[in-house]
Amino acid sequence: MVRTLDSIESIGVVGAGTMGSGIAQVAARHGYDVVMRDVEEEFVQRGFDSIEDSLDRFVSKDELTEDEAEETVERITGTTDLADLADCDVVVEAAVEDMDIKRDIFADLDEAVPDDVVLATNTSTLSITTIAAATEREDRVVGLHFMNPVPVMKGVEVVVGEKTDEDVVEFAHALAEDLGKETWESDDKPGFVTNRILMPWINEGIRAYDEGVASKEDIDKGMKLGTNVPMGPLELADHIGLDICLDASETLHEELGDRYKPAYLLKRKVDAGDLGKKTGEGFYEH
Structure with missing residues (x-):
């Protein structure tokens, strides 16, 4: 069974770069607790700096209050330990566009989080099917390709791997929409639609x-x-x-x-x- 959207309270994000910090910011702004992980504390802090700069711009445009910005940051926990994602209800990977790195991350995530947790990748070009094959839950791996910059752009491309379960595809659409995004769907072909x-x-x-x-x-x-x-x-x-x-x-x-x-x-x-x-x-x- 795939976890239902109404049971999701926490979202793990792997990668605190431009895309990862943007995804963490959007998830926290929409009320989710977020665990944002990167390989070094320096990268995690850089992710927080990026989030705070982005939120300051929303505050300056009167699109967000200072209290709302502060609450958003408080919902995000930074870490360098992948094991800290063990209690997350869904995990989105946003590491560099390198297949070997992504497969290693997904193999580790497969061990770190419960079997019913959906693992999503923000890859913009790499095969969802190949990434999923590094796990024992190929049916629970899906592409969630957020557009850059994540806090501003409305689009999310849902990419369906060879073995992605239909319930997982529906969950991916629903999660993205709950984050204020609009979605479209692509088969797992090179480059997807965008x-x-x-x-x-x-x-x-x-x-x-x-x-x-x-x-x-x-x-x-x-x-x-x-x-x-x-x-x-x-x-x-x-x-x-x-x-x-x-x-x-x-x-x-x-x-x-x-x-x-x-x-x-x-x-x-x-x-x-x-x-x-x-x-x-x-x-x-x-």
Whole structure:
């Protein structure tokens, strides 16, 4: 039996980076107790700093009171010990996009938490089925791909692995919706819906800039005004992180062939350490 939504009180989050801290913040803001785990105390503290900065922005916009922001932080417990997730009712993994790391985490989680706990992964490109195979509960593993930045974006992509139980899929939709999100569903195919379409768009924008079709500003302006999106491809790449875009593109290139080959300039920027907003420079200065 899968735990019902009304029995869920605590949510475990593995990873305190951009995505993990965002998921922890949203879950705590919606009344759940959260255990946020990362491998080093420094990373956990950085996650709390990110959460507090994000909540301060909501307070400054009068979208949240100072008391509500404080209560949100108080619902989150930080840890470096995976065993501290043992009492969580559901766990969402948001570690780096590396299959070996994710499989190791899921194998450890399989030992650490009760058998009826659903294990979700926030992966944006990697196979849910392959991740789930590291556990003895393949039917209880599902993709919950939150959009970035999690506290702002409304979307969550529910990804169904080869052996994911239908009750788990329904639970995943219900949990995301209870966190104030809207969902759509994807089969476990490379890139799912979002990145399968998004990464070629970003890479073509980078190629257009690299080949001198237009300035980066005009490429972004043209796509914003021409397609009614809030950010153009180069601006969005900086926001996501150029290293993350490269990882996603390389995964899709390996799975789906040359139509997903990463743009040369994207590789060059990552090699130079210019990763976008998080390093202060990407295609733009931040």
